[in-house]
Amino acid sequence: xxxxxxxxxxxxxxxxxxxxxxxxxxxxxxxxxxxxxxxxxxxxxxxxxxxxxxxxxxxxxxxxxxxxxxxxxxxxxxxxxxxxxxxxxxxxxxxxxxxxxxxxxxxxxxxxxxxxxxxxxxxxxxxxxxxxxxxxxxxxxxxxxxxxxxxxxxxxxxxxxxxxxxxxxxxxxxxxxxxxxxxxx
Amino acid sequence: xxxxxxxxxxxxxxxxxxxxxxxxxxxxxxxxxxxxxxxxxxxxxxxxxxxxxxxxxxxxxxxxxxxxxxxxxxxxxxxxxxxxxxxxxxxxxxxxxxxxxxxxxxxxxxxxxxxxxxxxxxxxxxxxxxxxxxxxxxxxxxxxxxxxxxxxxxxxxxxxxxxxxxxxxxxxxxxxxxxxxxxxxxxxxxxxxxxxxxxxxxxxxxxxxxxxxxxxx
Numbered sequence: 001x002x003x004x005x006x007x008x009x010x011x012x013x014x015x016x017x018x019x020x021x022x023x024x025x026x027x028x029x030x031x032x033x034x035x036x037x038x039x040x041x042x043x044x045x046x047x048x049x050x051x052x053x054x055x056x057x058x059x060x061x062x063x064x065x066x067x068x069x070x071x072x073x074x075x076x077x078x079x080x081x082x083x084x085x086x087x088x089x090x091x092x093x094x095x096x097x098x099x100x101x102x103x104x105x106x107x108x109x110x111x112x113x114x115x116x117x118x119x120x121x122x123x124x125x126x127x128x129x130x131x132x133x134x135x136x137x138x139x140x141x142x143x144x145x146x147x148x149x150x151x152x153x154x155x156x157x158x159x160x161x162x163x164x165x166x167x168x169x170x171x172x173x174x175x176x177x178x179x180x181x182x183x184x185x
Numbered sequence: 186x187x188x189x190x191x192x193x194x195x196x197x198x199x200x201x202x203x204x205x206x207x208x209x210x211x212x213x214x215x216x217x218x219x220x221x222x223x224x225x226x227x228x229x230x231x232x233x234x235x236x237x238x239x240x241x242x243x244x245x246x247x248x249x250x251x252x253x254x255x256x257x258x259x260x261x262x263x264x265x266x267x268x269x270x271x272x273x274x275x276x277x278x279x280x281x282x283x284x285x286x287x288x289x290x291x292x293x294x295x296x297x298x299x300x301x302x303x304x305x306x307x308x309x310x311x312x313x314x315x316x317x318x319x320x321x322x323x324x325x326x327x328x329x330x331x332x333x334x335x336x337x338x339x340x341x342x343x344x345x346x347x348x349x350x351x352x353x354x355x356x357x358x359x360x361x362x363x364x365x366x367x368x369x370x371x372x373x374x375x376x377x378x379x380x381x382x383x384x385x386x387x388x389x390x391x392x393x394x395x396x397x398x399x400x401x402x
Contacts, residue, residue, distance in 0.1 A: 031205045141364045142385040161350035
């Protein structure tokens with residue numbers, strides 16, 4: 001899947017905004033949003049928040065995990081755990097990227113947050129790589145991937161399933177070959 | 186102006202489904218189709234219902250003032266929905282083009298009530314196959330000696346690899362999914378807990394994708 005499609009899916013996540021206008025509920029096909037009261041926070045999908053922000057109709061409130069201390073705690077937790085830990089958002093990487101690039105003056109310490117998110121990603125991806133390595137070497141037919149986010153899964157997408165398919169094909173040939181060799185005796 | 190965008194119940198009278206549920210179904214179907222090696226049953230009923238909904242929304246939008254902030258928001262949402270629908274339909278057509286003869290053969294074994302392809306897709310597949318066969322004939326077959334002209338298109342067709350690996354998330358608990366072992370490994374049984382994520386071959390979970398117990402991711 002193209003990363004832009006992962007982003008497309010992530011844009012459905014909700015984010016809190018403070019509108020500077022007042023309006024009734026908006027009835028979107030995907031569900032109702034609002035009502036909007038100037039100065040009062042309201043949850044909207046990210047794609048809508050970005051659009052309203054572009055038109056200077058709102059301020060975006062960063063989700064509480066998008067914070068240097070919280071992210072560092074997540075990194076520590078990730079390092080000390082053998083398995084993947086649960087992320088505060090199914091799309092933490094994309095959400096952080098989208099919000100940080102769109103709203104740099106709404107959120108304090110943007111650069112530090114950006115670095116922390118990147119560090120978190122790096123820790124998780126290197127863990128993912130070593131688990132993939134172990135998984136392929138043990139050759140099991142199945143693996144559990146709890147708490148991996150969509151973007152992380154997508155990063156091993158063409159390679160891992162195809163490698164497994166190929167191993168499967170080689171095994172099939174090997175099986176045929178062994179039966180054939182045995183039939184000669 | 187009164188807000189005219191009620192979320193209406195639609196999609197046949199006896200079982201009204203809310204618009205956002207239809208959208209969710211389409212989104213799930215889109216991702217499933219994207220990652221599934223085989224062609225899945227068409228959701229054309231939902232596609233049509235959603236197209237109607239889009240049309241209705243567009244009609245309503247013309248009644249709003251251009252300056253209303255809702256206009257742009259609604260237009261953005263419609264564009265997003267259109268993308269899902271077109272991408273879904275395109276993915277299906279790509280599969281049909283790739284495995285034409287195989288898919289047609291499979292389809293002929295199913296009755297019209299549980300057909301996997303919509304009418305349009307079926308016509309497309311038939312025409313595509315005819316064109317392909319004609320092309321082979323014109324280009325090569327009529328120039329080779331008669332014994333070799335007998336060319337079975339079904340034998341040449343690509344067959345989807347059902348043993349290929351997919352990522353999935355369980356939508357509810359499913360116990361005892363059996364993965365066939367090979368060579369010196371024995372069959373393995375896996376329990377899928379709700380919301381757990383896995384990678385494994387498509388074949389053992391094929392029916393679970395269709396009944397909606399698991400979602401491909």
